[in-house]
Structure formats: C-alpha cells, structure tokens
Amino acid sequence: MPADQVAQVRRFNRLVTQRIGALDDHFxxxxxxxxxxxxxxxxxxxxxxxxxxxxxxxxxxxxxxxLAKALAREGLVRLGPGSGDQRVRKARLTALGRRExxxxxxxxxxxxxxxxxxxTPKQREALVAAMAQVHRLLRVAGLQIERADPxxxxxxxxxxxxxxxxxxxxxxxxxxxASLPADDPDLVPRRGAFLLASVDGDAVACxxxxxxxxxxxxxxxxxVADSVRGLGIGRRMLEALEVQARExxxxxxxxxxxxxxxxxxxxxxxxxxxxxxxFNDDPYAHHWFEKRLGGGRRQS
Amino acid sequence: MPADQVAQVRRFNRLVTQRIGALDDHFxxxxxxxxxxxxxxxxxxxxxxxxxxxxxxxxxxxxxxxLAKALAREGLVRLGPGSGDQRVRKARLTALGRRExxxxxxxxxxxxxxxxxxxTPKQREALVAAMAQVHRLLRVAGLQIERADPxxxxxxxxxxxxxxxxxxxxxxxxxxxASLPADDPDLVPRRGAFLLASVDGDAVACxxxxxxxxxxxxxxxxxVADSVRGLGIGRRMLEALEVQARExxxxxxxxxxxxxxxxxxxxxxxxxxxxxxxFNDDPYAHHWFEKRLGGGRRQS
DNA sequence: GCATATACTTGACTACAGTCAAGCAATGCC
DNA sequence: GGCATTGCTTGACTGTAGTCAAGTATATGC
Numbered sequence: 001m002p003a004d005q006v007a008q009v010r011r012f013n014r015l016v017t018q019r020i021g022a023l024d025d026h027f028x029x030x031x032x033x034x035x036x037x038x039x040x041x042x043x044x045x046x047x048x049x050x051x052x053x054x055x056x057x058x059x060x061x062x063x064x065x066x067l068a069k070a071l072a073r074e075g076l077v078r079l080g081p082g083s084g085d086q087r088v089r090k091a092r093l094t095a096l097g098r099r100e101x102x103x104x105x106x107x108x109x110x111x112x113x114x115x116x117x118x119x120t121p122k123q124r125e126a127l128v129a130a131m132a133q134v135h136r137l138l139r140v141a142g143l144q145i146e147r148a149d150p151x152x153x154x155x156x157x158x159x160x161x162x163x164x165x166x167x168x169x170x171x172x173x174x175x176x177x178a179s180l181p182a183d184d185p186d187l188v189p190r191r192g193a194f195l196l197a198s199v200d201g202d203a204v205a206c207x208x209x210x211x212x213x214x215x216x217x218x219x220x221x222x223x224v225a226d227s228v229r230g231l232g233i234g235r236r237m238l239e240a241l242e243v244q245a246r247e248x249x250x251x252x253x254x255x256x257x258x259x260x261x262x263x264x265x266x267x268x269x270x271x272x273x274x275x276x277x278x279f280n281d282d283p284y285a286h287h288w289f290e291k292r293l294g295g296g297r298r299q300s
Numbered sequence: 301m302p303a304d305q306v307a308q309v310r311r312f313n314r315l316v317t318q319r320i321g322a323l324d325d326h327f328x329x330x331x332x333x334x335x336x337x338x339x340x341x342x343x344x345x346x347x348x349x350x351x352x353x354x355x356x357x358x359x360x361x362x363x364x365x366x367l368a369k370a371l372a373r374e375g376l377v378r379l380g381p382g383s384g385d386q387r388v389r390k391a392r393l394t395a396l397g398r399r400e401x402x403x404x405x406x407x408x409x410x411x412x413x414x415x416x417x418x419x420t421p422k423q424r425e426a427l428v429a430a431m432a433q434v435h436r437l438l439r440v441a442g443l444q445i446e447r448a449d450p451x452x453x454x455x456x457x458x459x460x461x462x463x464x465x466x467x468x469x470x471x472x473x474x475x476x477x478a479s480l481p482a483d484d485p486d487l488v489p490r491r492g493a494f495l496l497a498s499v500d501g502d503a504v505a506c507x508x509x510x511x512x513x514x515x516x517x518x519x520x521x522x523x524v525a526d527s528v529r530g531l532g533i534g535r536r537m538l539e540a541l542e543v544q545a546r547e548x549x550x551x552x553x554x555x556x557x558x559x560x561x562x563x564x565x566x567x568x569x570x571x572x573x574x575x576x577x578x579f580n581d582d583p584y585a586h587h588w589f590e591k592r593l594g595g596g597r598r599q600s
Numbered sequence: 601g602c603a604t605a606t607a608c609t610t611g612a613c614t615a616c617a618g619t620c621a622a623g624c625a626a627t628g629c630c
Numbered sequence: 631g632g633c634a635t636t637g638c639t640t641g642a643c644t645g646t647a648g649t650c651a652a653g654t655a656t657a658t659g660c
Contacts, residue, residue, distance in 0.1 A: 001413040005428045009412035012431040013320045019438055020313045033646055051607065063648060065609055087607040087656045112309035118441040120532055127441075128305045130433035131312040137427040138319055141418040232420055333616055351637065363618060365639055387626045387637040 030104065032074075035059075039067045040076055040093075041101060047092035049082045076100055139199045140231045145240045148196035150187040150208075155194055158206035162223035169260045170284060180282045182220045186210050192217070193244040197224075197237055204228045207237045209245050209253070217250040222264060234267050242293060251293050256285035330404065332374075335359075339367045340376060340393075341401060347392035349382045376400055439499045440531045445540045448496035450487040450508075455494055458506035462523035469560045470584060480582050482520045486510050492517075493544040497524075497537055504528045507537045509545050509553070517550040522564060534567050542593060551593050556585035 030037070042053055054064045068091055071077045076097035082088035093101065116124045148155050166174035187194040187208055197205035205228070208221040219241055224234050245253055255273070257264055265287060269275075273289035280288075330337070342353055354364045368391055371377045376397035382388035393401065416424045448455050466474035487494040487508055497505035505528070508521040519541055524534050545553055555573070557564055565587060569575075573589035580588075 001416055005416055005424060006409050006412045008428045008432055008435075009415060010408055012435050013408075013412070015435055015438055016316050017320055019442065020317055035647065049607095054607095059647095060649060061608065062610075062650080065607095069609090082607095085607080085657070089608070108310055108313075109306050112306045112313070115309060115438075115441050116305055118443065119437065123437055123440065123531065124305060126433065127437040128308045130430045130437065132308055133426065133430035134434055135308075135312050135315055137419065137423055137430065138315055138415075140423065141415050141427075142319065143418065231423065335617065349637095354637090359617095360619060361638065362620080362640075365637095369639090382637095385627075385637080389638070 030100070030107075033067075035063070036067050036070055037104065039064065040071055040097065041104065043077060043091050043093055043097075045093065045098070047090050049088045049090050050079075051082075051088050053091070071097070136228070136231065140228065140233065142199050143197055143204070143233065143236070144199075145195055145197045145205075145237060147244070148194050148206075150184045150194040152196075154198070154203040155196055155206065158196065158203050158223055159221055161225070162206065162221055165223065166258070166284070170258060171260070174284065178283055180220075180280060182208055182210055190248060193241075193248065194221075195237060195240055195244065197233060197240075199228070205233050205237050207241050209241045209248065209250075211248055211250065212254070215249065215251045217245050217248065217253050219253055219255040222255075229263075234264070235271065238267065238271050246293055253291045253293060254279060254289065256280060256282045256288045258284050259286040330400070330407075333367075335363070336367050336370055337404065339364065340371055340397065341404065343377060343391050343393055343397075345393065345398070347390050349388045349390050350379075351382075351388050353391070371397070436528070436531065440528065440533065442499050443497055443504070443533065443536070444499075445495055445497045445505075445537060447544070448494050448506075450484045450494040452496075454498070454503040455496055455506065458496065458503050458523055459521055461525070462506065462521055465523065466558070466584070470558060471560070474584065478583055480520075480580060482508055482510055490548060493541075493548065494521075495537060495540050495544065497533060497540075499528070505533050505537050507541050509541045509548065509550075511548055511550065512554070515549065515551045517545050517548060517553050519553055519555040522555075529563075534564070535571065538567065538571050546593055553591045553593060554579060554589065556580060556582045556588045558584050559586040 032040075038057065039053060042048065042057060050064055050068060053059075053068075054061055057064075059067075068077065068079060068089075071091070072079050074096075075094060077091045078094055079089050079091055082090040116127070119127060150156075150159075163174060163176050182192075186192045187210060190211070192208065192210035195207045195209075196203055197207075203225075205224040206221055207219065207223070210218050210220060212218045219238075222234065222237065224237070242253065253273075254276075255268065256278075257268070259265075268289050271291070273291045276288050276290045278285070278288050279290075332340075338357065339353060342348065342357060350364055350368060353359075353368075354361055357364075359367075368377065368379060368389075371391070372379050374396075375394060377391045378394055379389050379391055382390040416427070419427060450456075450459075463474060463476050482492075486492045487510060490511070492508065492510035495507045495509075496503055497507075503525075505524040506521055507519065507523070510518050510520060512518045519538075522534065522537065524537070542553065553573075554576075555568065556578075557568070559565075568589050571591070573591045576588050576590045578585070578588050579590075
C-alpha cells in the first residue's frame, strides 16, 4: 500500500474525528448523557423494541434497561408491552420526545449548515461532492460477502428487489413462477449457495450458485442495489460465487440472461464467460454463457 | 442552505464518526486509557513541557499531572526539569516510549491500509483524492482571520515566509531592507493592523494595513501559504483588511506590487482596485493600485 | 408438562474522564 | 523584600459508560 495514500487517510482521519466527532457529540447531548441521546434517537417515530435497540447499538441489556427508564422518567418515551411477545418491552416516543428529537436534528442541521456557511457556493458544492464520494467508497470498503440462509429476511428482500427490477426492465414484465426455479433447498450446501453482500448490516447485493448436474453449476439471482452500482460489487459477487462453486466441486458454471441486462452481460464476458448455445428453455433468456473453472483449489 | 447539502454532510458525519472514530480510538488504545495514549502521542520525539501539553490538549493541570505520572510509571516517559524555568516539568520519551509510539503508528497505518485494501486501485485513488478534497475544504471552513500582534511568533513566521517567497519569485531576489518598511509600531491601531489567518491554530495567511496619510492607507505583506492556495483565502484576507481600514477611518487604500505576482494582481483587480500612476518609489514595484472605500460604517 | 432459552430488571461493581480546591515551590513585578 | 502569579502535585469528588450476576416472567422445543 503506497505510504502517501496511507498518510492521506490518516490525515483525513485525524482532522475529521476532531472536527466532526466533537461537534456531533456536543450537539446531540442536551443535558443528557450521550448514551441516552443515542438511544432516544434510535427509537425513531415508530417506536422500537428494547431488544432491537440493544442489538442494534450493541449494548448490555441492563444498561439499555436503565437508559430507557431514565428517558421514561424524563417523559420522553413511554414503555409498553411489545408486539405479541409479552416479554419484550416497546419504547414509544411521547410528544415531548418527538420534540426533543426535532430539536436534536435541528441542532445537527445547524452545525452542518454552519460548516457549509464558511465556504463559497462553489466550495460548498465541491465539499458536498467529495463527502458523497468518500461516503460511497467507505461504504464499499465495508462490504462483506457471506453465505446466507435463503429464507432469511435479508435474502428474501434481495430476491424481491431482483424480481421487481426484472419486472421493470423486461419489456413484457417478469413472472417468477414462469422462470426456472431456484428453491431454498437448492441454495444450501451441498446443492448450492446463497451469497449476500452487505454494508453495515444492510443488504446491497446477492447471488446464487446451484448445482444442476455433477460438476456443473448455474448462477442465478445476481442483483446489485442501485445505490452501490458502478463500484465493482457485481464483479466481486461473481468472484465470490466462483469460490463457492469450487467448494461445491463444480468445474463448469453456466448462466442464462436477458438482453435487457446489458451491464450484466458485459460483466460475464469480462469475467471469462463465453456465450454458448442455449442449454435450457428459460422463457426470459436471450443469452447463455459458460465458464470452465480452471486450476485453483477445490475444497477450502 | 440547501437541505440536500446539509443532509449529505450529516450522512457523511454519521458514517465517518462510526467508521473512523471507532478504529482510531481502538488502535490507539493499547491496554491504556485513551487519555494517556493521546498524551504520549502528543509528547513527540523532542519531548514537551507539561504546560504546553496541558494547553494544547485543553486538559486540567491535575489530570495531566496524573496521566504523565502513569506514563512514567510504565517507563514510557522520563519527567525532568524543563527549559530554564524550574517550575515546568518536561516529559521526554524513553526508548520504550518511542517504541510504543512506533507501534501505535504502525497500527494506525495498518488500519488505514486495511481500509484501502478493500478497494480496487482505481477506487483507492478516488477515495484518497476525495479525502484530500474534504480535508482541504474542512480546513478552509475552519479558517479564522484575526488581528494579531506583529511581534508574535506566528506573525513573524508568516512575514518570513512572505519574504522568502518574494526572494524566490523575483528575478533579482528580494531584500526586505531595500523595500519600503512596515515596522511593528505602524501595524497596531490606530496606525495600522496586522491580520493573521489561521486554521486549527496554524497560521496560513497574513496581511497588513498601514496608515500613510490622513484617510489613506497602504496594504502590504499579503501572503497565503501554498497548502491553501486557490481556496479564496486571499480574497477573504483582502475583505478583512478593508474592514480594518474602515475601522481605522481610511477612505482610500493603496498598494504596490511586482509583476511576478500575477495572481495577486488579478486578486486586486477583481476586488475593485484600479491601477494608478506610481505614488511611491518602491524598488520592487511595477504596478500601483488604489481603491476608494465607499459607503459602509466607519467605526464598529 | 418440563427443561431451556429469551427478555428484561435490579443491585453491585469497575474504569475512565474530568473537575475542584488546597498546598508547595519557583518566578515575576514593583 | 514582599506579594501575586504560575506550574505542578495531591486528595477528594462527580458523572458517564459499561459489565456481571442474580432473579423474575414469558416463550419455545420436545
């Protein structure tokens, strides 16, 4: 890693933690411990179960219990029974709590505006654009691709997004029932794998490999969220799927795709897939691809 | 302030405090309270007086005393008498302390490298460039222009930088003694003013206004550090000098400049200065400018 | 129906960050 | 030389953040 790049990152870190960190904490804390403020903020307009707050903020159960009680004592939240399960407690904002959050937001906005205010309009635009760029790339740097249960909510959500997008982009729409299936049991080893890419716990891409014959697998359900397109996530997903394929003992990967998905076709070609004659009768397919997985270790 | 710009700043703040803040703290703290680590880091290879550390980090005297003692107990620093004044204590790193700091730096470098490592080379370059941009603009946003004592170290340093630059840029070099003078007593009200622009306590620009006749003032010593050029700091310094001039009761500002300083000449023209016939015999001047200060309040 | 797990509460505890005030020695000012 | 100031140390204290363990009520698996 070039030393000047590392140095720039560290310079950036120092300045930003000092400038941003200090402000953020200061404007969030209104005569209240920071932990309580964060909890209040996290509850949100819909209310939230203490269990979820605990998990999301990574805090101790006892600690959250106490913080919630303190907020309730201040009249900012109401603690009531939760959704169904009589054990969980749900925190809901009171009118006062909502006002408090509005106030916190206003202060944060003010601090951000004050920062921008010290610049000329052109510099403001440049700063905001550079921040957006840093934001996007930091998110990408935190990308994690992992095997997931195809029945998990995040996996289901991704697949739903994928279907919705196909329906939007295909001229005649898309009906999952008419397409070749990839059911849950086919997507767990040793019959296949479901990969989920996430950033900070938010799913942003998925992909599936499925064994269709000894040594031969099929790729399906390749989807990347709009918000992170153009950042090479599709390519990384494809690489991760090939690793899974090797672990499943596959030597050939196949896939079919629709002519409307130009960027996907380019991705496959770039990754070494060759177009071949149709090997199935998927009603939505216009192109069929194949790649032989060379060398590399088989099992991990 | 546009709401989407504010929102982008806040999105950036949230992500960055979470990603960067957490890492930075974690890698700095090595089985040692964070305060102690920061102090150790701040001491630096030359050692530092406790008084300066206290001032620089903005900490309580008793707190610093205890932290320093803890570091001494760990064998990381040696506490000895300071420079001259027998009251001040100077903290010097031991070999162990230096090793510890190297280790802290290595860990921080590693964290920064790991961040970059998750990206493609092109994305890395884009991230580093965007970070540098954010860094530059955040620094500019923190710019403060204030009147300063022309004899203060920061003011002296700026003027020295200015002279050095003139010497570099003028074909025949520059000798301050041959130039028209601007001595300390002429640079404090009501005979003049010395303005210093600083970012986070570091001087980055200076400028001077000096009364040369009733109602008439002269601008001199306009200098902007290389690291922050092209960010409109010269223009802001000029505006601040005009405010000072009005407060000194001036109605006309004059200045002379050298043909080698193209960007300064453009700045003056853009700010409403008109070129006039020579009004003095400065040996380094090729252009003479004048501006009448209209309207505006005189005294503040 | 019983064992186990989960959600939460409470009390007791630790560590860290920081403040305040008293006091001592060296320094600066007149 | 006297007196206020400065630099530092020490003891006593506060508030925040967070952990741990015991205990209660509810839910889940077999």
